Amino acid sequence: MKYAFFLGCTVPVRNLNYELSARWVARELGLELVDLEDFQCCGFPLKSLNLLDSLVVAARNLALAEQAGLPVCTLCSACGGFLSEANSHLQHNHDLKSQVNDRLKVSGLEYKGTIQVKHFIRILYEEIGIERIRERITRPLYGFSFAPHYGCHYIKPARTAGGIDPVEDPKSLTELIEVTGAKALRYETLLDCCGGSVLGIKEDLANTLAGNKLSEVNRLGGNGLVLICPFCNVMFENQQKKIEKKLEQKLKVPVLYYSQLLGLALGTDPDTLGFKLNRIKDKEFLTGFERRD
Amino acid sequence: MDPIDLKKLDPDFKHRLARELGGEQIKKCFSCGVCSARCPIEKIEPEYNPRRIIRMILLGMEEELLKEEFLWHCSTCYTCQESCPQEVDFTEVIFVLRNMAVRKGLAPAGLGAARNLLDQQGRMYEIGDFENEKRKEMGLPEIKGNAKDYRELLKD
Structure with missing residues (x-):
């Protein structure tokens, strides 16, 4: 079980307790979290201003995870929700996808739509599962x-x-x-x-x-x-x-x-x-x- | 509220909104009001009223609506959207309305800050030496935060 670890903006600056404990729990339960150097903001803060811009920013992060060949694990629900939303829009709307990919050229990236995004808690619940956690308490x-x-x-x-x-x-x-x-x-x-x-x-x-x-x-x-x-x-x-x-x-x-x-x-x-x-x-x-x- | 001035209505407004991502279902609303009944913001601030906002869209009251500050009071909890029997994505409609207000220069001042921050550093909070030092003390990896491409990426 291996994921690209998406920290977002708030956690790595203001909520080190969340990051520390999530990393510890993940290690303990055999969930490998890989840090990708170029991950930045998920794009959600731009959604109210310009939806297309926010999707471009989300796609940039998703494309980085695709390059690494890893699904994404988020700690923040807004990041997880928005990256999933962007993924869904871009996977189902080809015009939008090519529009976004045109803009991603300046970053040397291409969004393909091949990976999934999951919240850390959802990974604990769905992939590790209650029973396996129970055995480790x-x-x-x-x-x-x-x-x-x-x-x-x-x-x-x-x-x-x-x-x-x-x-x-x-x-x-x-x-x-x-x-x-x-x-x-x-x-x-x-x-x-x-x-x-x-x-x-x-x-x-x-x-x-x-x-x-x-x-x-x-x-x-x-x-x-x-x-x-x-x-x-x-x-x-x-x-x-x-x-x-x-x-x-x-x-x-x-x-x-x-x-x-x-x-x-x-x-x-x-x-x-x-x-x-x-x-x-x-x-x-x-x-x-x-x-x- | 003053009586509606019919001459000011723009019947095309709802069609334009329906062409935007997230606004597609707006014309299906049959005014049942479940969005308003369940909205946690309307409970606190009755001025923010999803059903009334939809009526204003369908009537074509673009000018009045886009300048309303209450468009920015939605907490994006998605309760309205999940309860709508007609699958109107009202939370998404709010985002569309905000985007439209921004394009017309009607958004409240100060909202561009998020964009400037992303432009400059790729994230809402800067991660510099001070933050990385603190992270190191806690045994957390350094964050380099390469955002060189953002300015270009977000160029109009």
């Missing part, structure tokens, strides 16, 4: 509970997201949390959007959206909100203080990446998984968990 997280946050671009639009989950009742992340021995919470705002896409244009609107979910997760208790996308992390972790102010309410909802949770259950320590970089931690969970050994 050495320190089950019994007695802890977490709220899964699927986010939007991981499962939608269903047409290009690969049908990993029914959009109204997704299960992959819930099952992946439960295989660690922890309980995955079901809650009313489970499917709600983080609001990240509006942050740059209307911060208060974005904070209201994220605040609804943080308030509910806070009410439920549990040991934190489990994420799979750095865009969602911006809202739930970085914005949490501002949201507390806005709601006039203490939240302190711990936020962590799924790969960090799985890494603990697979037997490694919080430092290896970059927990030092998590801004809002459940110290009782981390220390309580280590005391068990």
Whole structure:
């Protein structure tokens, strides 16, 4: 199992805990992640401005992976969603494909449409599989509970997201949390959007959206909100203080990446998984968990 | 809202929108309103109303619509698109409308920043020596980030 590792813009600068833990988990489970030097932005930030430009940028990255002969693994749901979308457009629309390839000539690249794009979590769920992960759990997280946050671009639009989950009742992340021995919470705002896409244009609107979910997760208790996308992390972790102010309410909802949770259950320590970089931690969970050994 | 001025309507608007990638299904809308009922943004900000936006497209209210700031308030969660019984890809329609607004110079100021960043460095956040030093300390590989071709690639 070998993939070209697409980090995107945010993870390698602002979410080293996600990158560290994903790389560790991948190695542990026999998933080889290859770094391609020339990978850059996926193109999604240009989609609102000029769809064709955004597809050219996506195709540049896809062509690089094709050259390496590898499918693409992304950590960010927006990158995964957009590269899949671009792939689908270009595979089905020949005029568009030749238009894009004309522009790619300046980069010395040609997009062919021969590789697939998958989110890291989808690879864990579909390719490695729950049963194989179960066999590798050495320190089950019994007695802890977490709220899964699927986010939007991981499962939608269903047409290009690969049908990993029914959009109204997704299960992959819930099952992946439960295989660690922890309980995955079901809650009313489970499917709600983080609001990240509006942050740059209307911060208060974005904070209201994220605040609804943080308030509910806070009410439920549990040991934190489990994420799979750095865009969602911006809202739930970085914005949490501002949201507390806005709601006039203490939240302190711990936020962590799924790969960090799985890494603990697979037997490694919080430092290896970059927990030092998590801004809002459940110290009782981390220390309580280590005391068990 | 003032009464609609029929003289200002452009009956061709919906056809032009339907020719854009993602806008193809717009004319199939039968106004059931499920997009609006489920939109998380409309719940917070009633001014953003997907059903009304579709009516404005079908009526040909291009001028009024493209200058509305609320076009930029969609969070692209795709809930409308996934619930539409007529398979109107409304989230994609929003992107088409934004593209049209940009072409007419009607987009809110500051939105070009993303494009400039990609032009210059190929990514939204710069990765220089400082970032690579931090990565090295954490045991992560250096990112060279070759983006020499971007300026040429994104040339108009």
